[in-house]
Amino acid sequence: MKINQLLKIKYPLIQGSMARISTHKLVSAVSNAGGLGVLTSVGMDKDGLSDQIDQVRRETDNPFGVNLMLQQDNIYQLVEVLLEKKVPVVMTGAGTPAPYFDDLHQAGIKVIPVIPNVKLAQKMQDLGVDAVVAEGMESGGHIGQLTTMTLVPQVVDSVDLPVIAAGGIFDRRSVAASFILGASGVQVGTAFLGARETPIAKNYQQLVLKAGDTDTIVTGNSLRDKVRSLKTPLTEKVAQMEQTSSDDSEAQKLLVGSLGRAVYDGNVETGSFMSGTIAGEINQVRPAKEIIESMFQ
Numbered sequence: 001m002k003i004n005q006l007l008k009i010k011y012p013l014i015q016g017s018m019a020r021i022s023t024h025k026l027v028s029a030v031s032n033a034g035g036l037g038v039l040t041s042v043g044m045d046k047d048g049l050s051d052q053i054d055q056v057r058r059e060t061d062n063p064f065g066v067n068l069m070l071q072q073d074n075i076y077q078l079v080e081v082l083l084e085k086k087v088p089v090v091m092t093g094a095g096t097p098a099p100y101f102d103d104l105h106q107a108g109i110k111v112i113p114v115i116p117n118v119k120l121a122q123k124m125q126d127l128g129v130d131a132v133v134a135e136g137m138e139s140g141g142h143i144g145q146l147t148t149m150t151l152v153p154q155v156v157d158s159v160d161l162p163v164i165a166a167g168g169i170f171d172r173r174s175v176a177a178s179f180i181l182g183a184s185g186v187q188v189g190t191a192f193l194g195a196r197e198t199p200i201a202k203n204y205q206q207l208v209l210k211a212g213d214t215d216t217i218v219t220g221n222s223l224r225d226k227v228r229s230l231k232t233p234l235t236e237k238v239a240q241m242e243q244t245s246s247d248d249s250e251a252q253k254l255l256v257g258s259l260g261r262a263v264y265d266g267n268v269e270t271g272s273f274m275s276g277t278i279a280g281e282i283n284q285v286r287p288a289k290e291i292i293e294s295m296f297q
């Protein structure tokens with residue numbers, strides 16, 4: 001089943017949640033255009049998330065999702081909001097949604113985890129999730145070890161669930177390639193950094209537009225910490241510190257709060273501008289609707 005049928009949306013496209021970025025304006029623009037907009041809950045308390053969900057509902061009647069990063073300290077409070085508001089879809093990352101899964105599913109909420117390998121995909125299938133997002137390491141933000149090209153078919157062949165491909169998808173060629181690999185839909189992040197409705201500092205958007213194919217860098221020595229961002233003085237310094245020392249705690253300290261400094265202030269010296277390797281193809285600012293339609297012409 002294609003995920004547009006499963007999620008009752010026009011196009012089989014999910015806007016990947018982006019921490020501190022995918023707030024109501026981008027989410028409702030994507031959902032109004034026929035994709036599934038996904039709200040971030042990173043850095044939000046109960047009232048903040050509740051308010052964002054209400055704003056999305058004021059701006060669109062179409063389905064949308066909310067992302068739960070499972071290591072968040074206030075996760076139980078956020079789950080309460082999702083249950084109260086009966087959001088249509090919950091996308092989870094950074095762990096297993098097992099402790100919350102029954103409550104969410106019994107409330108009629110679809111649960112779709114993001115996974116980086118076959119083992120986790122199978123574990124999620126055993127839990128009873130509705131689909132999985134197989135995210136390759138081309139992606140912006142936290143990444144796993146496998147490329148989209150190698151991860152998607154291996155996940156497709158190992159589970160009996162709709163598999164959504166993520167990592168490097170931005171146009172109709174990459175959407176078509178995802179379907180040929182066996183995916184039932186696509187999840188897209190970096191391409192939406194070029195959306196008119198994306199609420200990021202102008203400087204952030206300009207850095208993405210200017211970036212070339214080799215302008216991202218991965219920081220984090222342990223698999224848990226690996227993050228892809230644009231090359232900037234900060235991320236290059238962090239990567240260099242990590243290379244010269246086996247203890248990367250000093251380097252990791254420099255990254256605390258750095259996404260916020262990029263998103264809100266566009267600060268190139270101290271911000272980390274998460275982005276995928278496909279940034280080299282994102283060359284103009286367009287409405288989210290135009291970005292989506294260009295992928296499904």
Ligand SMILES: Cc1cc2nc3c(=O)[nH]c(=O)nc-3n(C[C@H](O)[C@H](O)[C@H](O)COP(=O)(O)O)c2cc1C
Binds near residue numbers: 114139187275277
């Ligand atoms: C700036 C940025 C922030 C992200 N933040 C999150 C996040 O908070 N939670 C999450 O599950 N994925 C996050 N992602 C991953 C996206 O949801 C999506 O899976 C990924 O961007 C797809 O690959 P692409 O960037 O090549 O399109 C982020 C990606 C970017 C570019």
